Amino acid sequence: MMKGLKKWRLFSLLAALTIFLSGCGEKYLSTLTPAGQVGRDQFNLLLLSSAIMALVIIVVVIIYVLALVKFRRKKLGENFIPKQVEGNHTLEIIWTVIPILLLLVLAVPTVYLTYKHADVAGMEQVDEEGNKTAVTVNVTAKLFWWEFEYPDLGVVTSQELVVPTDEKVYFNLKAADVKHSFWIPSAGGKMDTNVENVNQFYLEFDEPSAGLEQGAFYGKCAELCGPSHALMDFKVKTMDRKDFDAWVDSAKTTKPVAGSDLAQSGEEIFNTSCIACHATSAAGTGGGVGPNLASFGDRNRVAGFMEHNEENLKAWINDPQSHKPGNLMPQPEAINNGEKFSEEQLDALAEYLMGLSIEK
CATH class of the missing domain: 2.60.40.420 (Cupredoxins -  blue copper proteins)
Structure with a gap:
């Protein structure tokens, strides 16, 4: 009876996990459906590391199972001792070199992408008239909301970030009170916002967000920052450059008018x-x-x-x-x-x- 109950509990747990996992993959929220080149780079790195880990696990399991089958006590007797391989130089070279090679396969793209995604030199590029060509956003995290300032455009918003598609958008990240962490799961990995210093990085978005279920991508605070940390969300609206320029013009000129x-x-x-x-x-x-x-x-x-x-x-x-x-x-x-x-x-x-x- 107890054994049956334990099996039922295990089944219930797996069913609950399946329900939770069914929420993964939503395009506006999930790292599993990257919405830009930075997200794709990081997703591919995740796939590579997972493949390496899976390979190691499979090889170890195969060796383990072969050892169990080949040298099981029932087949060879109580007193049988397999040939010992301690001190075998060939084997020692193999299990030393292979892990090093696997680490190099993982380390090279990791280091390359780390430096690539930290390159914010494009933030300072200007056109012939001296105007900056890239969109830069000053992000300030506060208890428990987000401020987005476009210093080169003279616009400031809160809680909803608006960015153009098909180009790099640069971010200056800081916190006004305590440490927070800026994260748009579909666009790329998180980065901390600190009170003492400014962190910089860039993200890219492939397509307008208007077609998404929520009409926007979700952003979150990924650093425990206080009692309402879990409620510190923001939305990201992406649009093509023409629509973004129109939004900027509207933001700079629209004045609040109370109608009724x-x-x-x-x-x-x-x-x-x-x-x-x-x-x-x-x-x-x-x-x-x-x-x-x-x-x-x-x-x-x-x-x-x-x-x-x-x-x-x-x-x-x-x-x-x-x-x-x-x-x-x-x-x-x-x-x-x-x-x-x-x-x-x-x-x-x-x-x-x-x-x-x-x-x-």
């Missing part, structure tokens, strides 16, 4: 309660206390992880700590004369914020 009376009321509340921390224009530089909200209406998540709708937005505004513990956004009592926002105020704020857009 309710939105105008929300703008008034925002300007008395929220404007000290949040900008509503994407034109300018980074360094804001809170996320830039110029493209809030274009996002597909509230606070980086909640479904993008007015109900979630109102819940977030009225009690941010219950949804993302440890974040630095003040509770409404601190900015609304010691009281929670009323339902009417929340409706007005939600109407105003959902109308902030760069893309529409």
Whole structure:
């Protein structure tokens, strides 16, 4: 009976693992479906290392099984001792040289790709007019959100990174408070963001993200940074260079306009309660206390992880700590004369914020 229960538990565990693994491979999130050359290079290196490990395991298992079959006690008797190979120079050379060769096969492409992906000289290239030809993004990680500044374009966004396809995009990575780690699984490996220094690397994207299930790639913090580390997500929208240039022009020129009376009321509340921390224009530089909200209406998540709708937005505004513990956004009592926002105020704020857009 107990043996049957143990088998059933093992089956249940394997079934659960199968369900979890079925989520792997989604193009917007998985390292197994690389979306650019950096991701492909790293994926191919993963395949190479896995193949080498599999080869070693197979050879060892074959030798082990052959030894068990050939020299089993039942066949040769209790007192049989196989020929000893200790001190055999030929064998010692073989099992010394082969591992060295395997290590070289793995080490050469690893070192090559490490230096290749660390080459950010293209970040400084300029055209005949002295304008930089590559897109550079200053990424600042904060508790628990992301700021993306385009220093050569005069644009800053938060929570959603927008980049062109079919070219290298360079990143300057830093942290404003504690160590974080910048990771877009589909595009390439992670890199730490530190308070003390700036890390640099580049990524590439093959195709626009509009056709993906979520309309964007997922990015995450890959370094345990606090109680809401798991909720520190961001989205990456990729588009061809023509559309990206149009997005930049829109970001620099679009100003927030409250259309309806309710939105105008929300703008008034925002300007008395929220404007000290949040900008509503994407034109300018980074360094804001809170996320830039110029493209809030274009996002597909509230606070980086909640479904993008007015109900979630109102819940977030009225009690941010219950949804993302440890974040630095003040509770409404601190900015609304010691009281929670009323339902009417929340409706007005939600109407105003959902109308902030760069893309529409």
